[in-house]
Amino acid sequence: MQERLALIAGSGALVPEVIAAARSKGFELKLLTIGKRRDLSALEPVRFSLSRPQEAVEVIRNFGATRFTLAGGVSLSDVVREGLAGFFSGASVHHSIGDTSISDLVARLEDMTGAKPMGVHEIAPELLAPAGLIGGPELTPAQHDAAQYGLELAREAGRLDLGQAVVVAGRRAVAAEDIGGTDALLRRVRWLRWRRLVADGTSPLVLAKCPKPDQPLFVDLPAVGPRTVEMAAKAGVVAIAVEASGTLVIQRQRVAETANRLGVPVIGLAHG
Known part of the structure; x- marks a missing residue:
């Protein structure tokens, strides 16, 4: 029996890569988009709003999806988070939810649609970061030490249901990702450097990203x-x-080329 995959797409370049991988594996595909995706118009996506999640549930049911996945960036305001929590729990009184709780809501979608969740890494395992240098020059010993420390710190931040990324200066925490995402984190670090509050030239600034310890x-x-x-x-x-x-490493060849051009090494480090 052919698997029927409902792909809920956010923003960014990850989505086309997942679509290509799903097609190569023979999935029958139904695309749902959060907001406009003109680049995907040829696939006749169904556009829906997170403020009306019932629309997506009905599309997935009617399609007869056996699996569903989420790919791409999504920005969730507190109002949307509260609405999603209320819809999936059926409660009339609810509170804003963190990212780990959103994972629980995704699991409940399985009960509502009959489709089982599937990770992007299962559809396109080739997108997962390998161990070792992905692009750019070899790390110095100081950079490597900061990178390992940064990943340890990122995991601790994840246990608190914060973001998935931190920036460290050597073995000193500089900033952690919040609801604004990695782009906002890097803009904040840039501002801190402009104020000369970090980067004295002796401690390397390193960005570290990893999954939260408890997230599916x-x-x-x-x-x-x-x-x-x-x-x-x-x-x-x-x-x-x-x-x-x-x-996930999106557009890996371009990542390697950009890392080489800018002299910023990108490395995958094994957990533990």
Whole structure:
């Protein structure tokens, strides 16, 4: 029996890569988009709003999906988070939810649609970061030490249900990702450098990204792409470390080319 995949797409370049991988594996595909995706118009996507999740549930049911996945960036306001919590729990009184709780809501979608969740890494395992250098020059010993420390710190932040990324200066925490995402984190670091509050030239600034310790891997895996490398360089970050087999590398060839051009190494480090 052919698997029928409902793909809920956010923003960014990850989505076309997942679509290509799903097609190559023989999935029958139904595309749902959050907001406009003109680049995907040929696939006749169904556009819906997170403020009306019932629309997506009905599309997935009517399609007869056996699996569903989420790919791409999504920005969730507190109002939307509260609405999603109320819809999936059926409660009339509810509170805003964190990212780990959103993973629980995605799991409840299985009960409402009959489709099982599927991670992007299961559809396109080739997108997962390998262990070792992905692009750019070899790390110095100081950069490597900061990278390992940064990933340890990112995991601790994840246990608190914060973001999936941190920036460190050597073994000193500089900033952690919040609801604004990695782009906002790097803009904040750039501002801190402009104020001369970090980067004294002796401690390397390193961006580290990894999954939260308790998050299911079928939703919201951390990701880096060429834009991440470009913004990191502008912020004065000298290396990017990601958890190998736990982070997506979008447009990997372009990531390597950008890392080489800007001299910012991108490396995958194994957990533990």
